[in-house]
Amino acid sequence: MINAALMDQIQQRLPASQNVSRFETHSAAMGIPTGVSNRHVHLSQADIEALFGQGYQLTPLKELRQPGQFAAKECVMVVGPKGSINKVRVLGPARPETQLEVSKADCYALGIKAPVRESGDLYQSADALLVGTAGHANLQSKVICAQRHIHMTPQDAQMLGVENGQKVRVSAGQQCGLVFEQVVVRVDSRYALEFHIDTDEANAAGIRNGEAVYIVE
Amino acid sequence: MINAALMDQIQQRLPASQNVSRFETHSAAMGIPTGVSNRHVHLSQADIEALFGQGYQLTPLKELRQPGQFAAKECVMVVGPKGSINKVRVLGPARPETQLEVSKADCYALGIKAPVRESGDLYQSADALLVGTAGHANLQSKVICAQRHIHMTPQDAQMLGVENGQKVRVSAGQQCGLVFEQVVVRVDSRYALEFHIDTDEANAAGIRNGEAVYIVE
Numbered sequence: 001m002i003n004a005a006l007m008d009q010i011q012q013r014l015p016a017s018q019n020v021s022r023f024e025t026h027s028a029a030m031g032i033p034t035g036v037s038n039r040h041v042h043l044s045q046a047d048i049e050a051l052f053g054q055g056y057q058l059t060p061l062k063e064l065r066q067p068g069q070f071a072a073k074e075c076v077m078v079v080g081p082k083g084s085i086n087k088v089r090v091l092g093p094a095r096p097e098t099q100l101e102v103s104k105a106d107c108y109a110l111g112i113k114a115p116v117r118e119s120g121d122l123y124q125s126a127d128a129l130l131v132g133t134a135g136h137a138n139l140q141s142k143v144i145c146a147q148r149h150i151h152m153t154p155q156d157a158q159m160l161g162v163e164n165g166q167k168v169r170v171s172a173g174q175q176c177g178l179v180f181e182q183v184v185v186r187v188d189s190r191y192a193l194e195f196h197i198d199t200d201e202a203n204a205a206g207i208r209n210g211e212a213v214y215i216v217e
Numbered sequence: 218m219i220n221a222a223l224m225d226q227i228q229q230r231l232p233a234s235q236n237v238s239r240f241e242t243h244s245a246a247m248g249i250p251t252g253v254s255n256r257h258v259h260l261s262q263a264d265i266e267a268l269f270g271q272g273y274q275l276t277p278l279k280e281l282r283q284p285g286q287f288a289a290k291e292c293v294m295v296v297g298p299k300g301s302i303n304k305v306r307v308l309g310p311a312r313p314e315t316q317l318e319v320s321k322a323d324c325y326a327l328g329i330k331a332p333v334r335e336s337g338d339l340y341q342s343a344d345a346l347l348v349g350t351a352g353h354a355n356l357q358s359k360v361i362c363a364q365r366h367i368h369m370t371p372q373d374a375q376m377l378g379v380e381n382g383q384k385v386r387v388s389a390g391q392q393c394g395l396v397f398e399q400v401v402v403r404v405d406s407r408y409a410l411e412f413h414i415d416t417d418e419a420n421a422a423g424i425r426n427g428e429a430v431y432i433v434e
Contacts, residue, residue: 104420105322116393116423148393176333176365178421179396203321204395204421206333 030160031212032150034172035065035194036202039085039102041076041130043137045094051076051132058092065192066151068093078102079129082111088130100128100143103198107145117144118184148201149184150215151191160215163187170195172213173205179216180205247377248429249367251389252282252411253419256302256319258293258347260354262311268293268349275309282409283368285310295319296346299328305347317345317360320415324362334361335401365418366401367432368408377432380404387412389430390422396433397422 048056052074059073072090078100085106099122107114107126114126126143129136150170152160162168164187170180172195180201195213202208265273269291276290289307295317302323316339324331324343331343343360346353367387369377379385381404387397389412397418412430419425 104423105416173398175399177398179398181390181394181396182392199322200417200420203417206321 029214031214032152032170032193032195033065034202034207034209034211034213035196036207036209037101037146037196037198038089039078039100039106039199040071040089040091041078041100042091042095042098044096044098047098047130047137048090048094050135050137051130053134056134058090058094060092064091065194067190067192074132077131078106078110079131080110080112083109085109097122098137098139098142100130100139101146101198102143103200104145105200112143114143114145116147118147118149119144146196146198147184148180148182148195148197149186151186151188151194151196153189153191153193154187156193157185157187162215168215169217170213171216172211173207176204176206178205246431248431249369249387249410249412250282251419251424251426251428251430252413253424253426254318254363254413254415255306256295256317256323256416257288257306257308258295258317259308259312259315261313261315264315264347264354265307265311267352267354268347270351273351275307275311277309281308282411284407284409291349294348295323295327296348297327297329300326302326314339315354315356315359317347317356318363318415319360320417321362322417329360331360331362333364335364335366336361363413363415364401365397365399365412365414366403368403368405368411368413370406370408370410371404373410374402374404379432385432386434387430388433389428390424393421393423395422 048058060070061073062071064070070092072092074090075087076090078085078088099119102114110128112126112128117125122141122144125141127141128139128143130139157163162185164185166185167182168185170183172178172180265275277287278290279288281287287309289309291307292304293307295302295305316336319331327345329343329345334342339358339361342358344358345356345360347356374380379402381402383402384399385402387400389395389397
C-alpha cells in the first residue's frame, strides 16, 4: 500500500532538490537516487592482513548510503599486465571473499578483461595484483565490472511495483539522457534505495551522484 | 524510395557479421555501424605549425570512415590544471579552427569542464594546453565533449525516415544495452553512415567499433 508515511520516508532519502512531489504517487514518477561507484575493492580479512599487516583492521573514513557499509581510509594500487591504477579505495567491512570492481575504461588501462557481473558472481572473472603498504595480494578470478542494479527495501519494491531479480529499464539524465536496459532489482530489508552504476555509465548519461532516475516501462 | 540497390549499398557499409538481412526493409531494422571516438584533436594550420614546426604538414596514418578524414601520425600531449594525457591523436586534414574532443572521464583527469556540444559549437567551451614536438598551443574555448550523433547521406536519411537536425533514440548493445536519447542526425552527401559516440558511452553500452545500433521510436 502506498501511504503518506511511506511516501515521506522515500522523500527523506532523496536530496532536497530532487524530491518527488508528494502528489505524484504513480510508481514511474518515484525518483531513485543514483550512487556512482568509482573503482573500489572489497577485501577478505586474509587479504587485508596480506596488504596492510598481521591483525590489521580497516579504518572507516565515511559511511556509505547502504547501511553498515563504509569507505575505508585504506587504498591499494591495482596492477594489471598493461598498467596500474593508484589509490583504489577499499570498502568495508571485510567480506568472506575479496572482490575488485572496475569500469571498462579501467580494464583498458590495466589490460584486463573483466566480465559484467552481479556482485558475488566471480566464476571465471578477471585477475589483478593488489599492492598495499605491507605486501600484496594476487587476485585470481576476483575482478568484475559490476552490473548496474537498484538496491531497495521490500517497501520500495512494493511501491515501485517490482520484485527481487526483476530486470527493469531506468531513464536517467537530461542533455545526454539515456535509458539503461537490463537493470537488476535487488530487494533486501537492509538496503537503502539507490541506483548503482559505474563512472562510465554516469558519464554517458551525464548524471552525478545523488541525481534522481526513474523506472520506465 | 527503398530499393534493392540502395539496400545493397547500405549493407556494404556494415561489417559482414552485422549485415542487415536484405529481407528486413523496415527502417527500424536498418543497422547503423558505431564509430567510437577516443579523445582526439582537429588542428588549424597555425596550431600545426606551433606544435610541430614552421610549414609542417600532417602525415596521414589511417583513413577514417568519414570520407577525406584521416588519423594522422602526429600526437600531442594535452595538459589541464589537474593532469595531463599523453599521445592524443591528431585527426586531419587541417581545419579552420582547432577543436579538442574529450570524454567526461578525460575532463576529470585533466581537471577541466568541457560542455557537451555539437562539433564546431565552441562558444564558452573549455581550455587546455597542447604540447607537440616543436612547441605548444594554448587552446582557449576550444575543448568540448562531442554530442553523440549519426552521420548519414540524404539517401540514408530517406531510408531511415529522418532528417538533418532531428533528434532520435538509438538502441545499442546487448548485456548492458541501453537507449541513447537525444542523438542528433547530421545529413550530408559527403558523409558515411556512422553512429558517433565517445569511449564513456561505448563502455556504458558495452559496444565496440563497428557494432550495429538501431534507431527506435
